[in-house]
Each structure stands twice: as structure tokens, then as C-alpha cells.
Amino acid sequence: MTERHPRTAPHTPRPARRKRLAVYLVLATSLTLCGAAYPIPPHPGPGPAPEPVPDSPAPADVLVPGEPREPGQVAYLMDTPDQVLPPLVYEPTAAEEAVEPAEPAAGVERLVEYVPGDEVGAVACSRQAGPYQRQVERWLKLAIDGKQSAADCAAIRRFQTDHGIRPNNGFAGPTTWGTMRLLSARANPNAAGRCPVRRSRIACVDLDRQIMWVQNGRKVTFGPVAVRSGRPGYATRTGTYPVYWRHKNHWSTIYNAPMPYAQFFSGGQAFHAIYDNIYSTGGSRGCVNLTYSDAKRLWGALAQGDPVHIWGRRPGA
Known part of the structure; x- marks a missing residue:
């Protein structure tokens, strides 16, 4: 539809205009609540750098990164939403693709454990049982009692x-x-x-174990690697x-x-990299997150049209 100039547009009675405005407001509210947005041109670039996020004390019963961020390191808002509706699909230019x-x-992808707030840099050997105490005891072939002991800590x-x-x-x-x-899972x-x-090639996403891989027939061609899927209320959709x-x-x-190296497979849900700890205690808002290194490699391991099979449920989600 061609947009008319206000001076040449036909007169609309006031009641009709009010009714039309009300309809627009309802539609806009509905789109906002479901997380969708009108298509707009792609972002031209990263824009201004995010402000540094200050570290603050955490309660003892809250798990936080066991090591502070590097001086001056900033944290992107990585919990990008499930947009419900697909993003605006377009053909990137050759310059953009390059x-x-x-x-x-530096240091973002290193393995940093989450520990109680009162143990950050304060203890050499934790006396507290972790949230995965029994699983870790079983994996290390220790006595499985869910309690932390000196022997458990040492192992x-x-x-x-x-x-x-x-x-x-x-x-x-x-x-x-x-x-x-x-x-x-590696073997x-x-x-x-x-x-x-x-x-043919298929991407496999196991939400139970929070891992994914790509296989062709019975041969694994990528992974397995760790992923971070949807948090409670924003579950990653299962299916193919x-x-x-x-x-x-x-x-x-x-x-x-x-959302670096984004590969969309269901509405606004996609594989993409995060600039964060892949094992962080909060989940995504529906996307399947990978480390930057893994997402970059996955970019070369999949192609448009490849199926993605997802099953299970993220622990705690």
C-alpha cells in the first residue's frame, strides 16, 4: 500500500479514527507481550561498548562465578530472547558476510566454577556440598552420600x-x-x-545433558560440545x-x-555464541547457546536446510 500524504488523505470521521487507534493499540500490546517485534533493518554494527557491570557481594546461598572478571572486562546482555516470530530474513551482503x-x-571461555558467595577466593577446600554432589561423587567413584568430606574435596x-x-x-x-x-559423552x-x-547430516541437541553434536549416519562430525538452553518459562522447543x-x-x-554465528531453526530460537560462561546457572530465553569457539566451528559444520533434532528437558527448567 502506498502511504498517502496527510493533506491529501481522505477525511476520516472521529469515531472511526478512535476505533482504529484502539485496534492498533491492542495489536501493539499483543506483539509486545509475546516478545515479537515489527521487522526492522539489521543492526549496522555493535554500536557503543556495553558499560562494565560492577561486581557486588552475593548471599552465601547464591552461586556466583568463583573468580572475578578481568579488570575492565564488560559483560554483554547475552540472554537474548526467543522472539516467538522468526526474525527478518534477508540475504546478507558479501561485505557483511566477510x-x-x-x-x-581474554579469559571468557575458561572454565570458571560457580561457588557460594562467601567462598569466592576465600577457601582452599570447600566444606559445602554442591548442587551436583551426588552426581560428582558417582562419577569419581566416591561414597555416594551427598555430603562433602575431606576425601571428596581432595578428589x-x-x-x-x-x-x-x-x-x-x-x-x-x-x-x-x-x-x-x-x-x-565424547566416546x-x-x-x-x-x-x-x-x-545425511543432522544436528542433535540433548537438553537432559546440555550437549549437542552433529552426525552423518553414525559418524559424529562435530562435537559433542556443551550448550546452554532455555530457562524456566523460556524452554527450548523439542522436536525436529x-x-x-x-x-x-x-x-x-x-x-x-x-547473537554471533546465529543459525535459526524454530521461530526466534537459534544456535548462537555467547560471550559468557556456558555453564552459568541461568539458562537462555529459548536459544541454544554455545561458546564463541564452538559456535564458530558449528557455523562450518551445518548448512541451511539441515535438520535439528531436540529432546529432553534442561535440569531445573
């Missing part, structure tokens, strides 16, 4: 030291358990047969979906946040 997304700051510390998890204070947190879960991630075996659009420099116009 630009790689900004790399994360957990050895594992953390061997795998570069910091701080290595023996707390059975999400990073330690997530690393164990990933190690257990044969599809041992349970939950992902369909096809003669095709990768319908890829944009390596995608920008969430709703939350003004980057």
Missing part, C-alpha cells in the same frame, strides 16, 4: 586441577559436573539412540526443525544484544 563477529575478551580438587577448572576448591558446582557430563554421544540416524536462516553477525533488535 566480517567475523567480535571475539570474546574433586584433583579433577578440577586436571581439567583447568578455577577455582579448584573442590565445590561440586555446575562447571565441574558439566565437564564430567561432556567427557562421558559415543548417541549411545542411547535418542537422535535419529540418517544418511530445519535450519531455515543463518546470519553470522545477527543482532537482537529486541534486547540490543549480539
Whole structure:
């Protein structure tokens, strides 16, 4: 429809204009509540750098990163939303495709454990049972009682030291358990047969274990790697979906946040990188998050049209 100039537009009676305005307001409210947005042109670039997020004390019963951020390191708002409706699909220019997304700051991808607020840098060996105490005890072949002991702490510390998890204070947190879960899956991630075996490529997302991989037939061609899926109220949808659009420099116009190496498969849900700890205790808002390094490699391991099969449920979601 061609937009008319106000002076040449036909006269509309006041009651009709009020009614039309009311309809527009209802539609706008509905779109806002469901998280959608009118299509707008893609973000031209990263814009101004986010402000540094100050560190603040946390209660003892709240898990926080066990090591502070590097001086001057900023935190992007990484919990990009499930937009419900698909993003505006367009063909990126060759110049845009040639630009790689900004790399994360040094140290962002290192394995940092989440510990109680009163144990950040304060203890050499945690006396507290972590949220994954029993799972970690079972994996390390310790006595499974869900209680932290000196022997438990020593064994957990050895594992953390061997795998570069910091701080290595023996707390059975999400990073330690997530690393164990990933190690257990490496030999044969599809041992349970939950992902369909096809003669072509398929991406497999196991929400129970918070891992994903790509397989072609029975051969694993990518991964497995750790992922972070939807938090409570924003669950990642299960089922099988095709990768319908890829944009390596995608920008969430709703939350003004980057979604590097985005590969959309269901509405606003996509694989994409985060500039954050993949084992953080909060989930995404529907997307399947990967580390920057893994998302960049996945970009070359999938193509538009490839199926994505998702099953299970994120622990706690």
C-alpha cells in the first residue's frame, strides 16, 4: 500500500479514527507481550561498548562465578530472547558476510566454577556440598552420600586441577559436573539412540545433558560440545526443525544484544555464541547457546536446510 500524504488523505470521521487507534493499540500490546517485534533493518554494527557491570557481594546461598572478571572486562546482555516470530530474513551482503563477529575478551571461555558467595577466593577446600554432589561423587567413584568430606574435596580438587577448572576448591558446582557430563559423552554421544540416524547430516541437541553434536549416519562430525538452553518459562522447543536462516553477525533488535554465528531453526530460537560462561546457572530465553569457539566451528559444520533434532528437558527448567 502506498502511504498517502496527510493533506491529501481522505477525511476520516472521529469515531472511526478512535476505533482504529484502539485496534492498533491492542495489536501493539499483543506483539509486545509475546516478545515479537515489527521487522526492522539489521543492526549496522555493535554500536557503543556495553558499560562494565560492577561486581557486588552475593548471599552465601547464591552461586556466583568463583573468580572475578578481568579488570575492565564488560559483560554483554547475552540472554537474548526467543522472539516467538522468526526474525527478518534477508540475504546478507558479501561485505557483511566477510566480517567475523567480535571475539570474546581474554579469559571468557575458561572454565570458571560457580561457588557460594562467601567462598569466592576465600577457601582452599570447600566444606559445602554442591548442587551436583551426588552426581560428582558417582562419577569419581566416591561414597555416594551427598555430603562433602575431606576425601571428596581432595578428589574433586584433583579433577578440577586436571581439567583447568578455577577455582579448584573442590565445590561440586555446575562447571565441574558439566565437564564430567561432556567427557562421558565424547566416546559415543548417541549411545542411547535418542537422535535419529540418517544418511545425511543432522544436528542433535540433548537438553537432559546440555550437549549437542552433529552426525552423518553414525559418524559424529562435530562435537559433542556443551550448550546452554532455555530457562524456566523460556524452554527450548523439542522436536525436529530445519535450519531455515543463518546470519553470522545477527543482532537482537529486541534486547540490543549480539547473537554471533546465529543459525535459526524454530521461530526466534537459534544456535548462537555467547560471550559468557556456558555453564552459568541461568539458562537462555529459548536459544541454544554455545561458546564463541564452538559456535564458530558449528557455523562450518551445518548448512541451511539441515535438520535439528531436540529432546529432553534442561535440569531445573
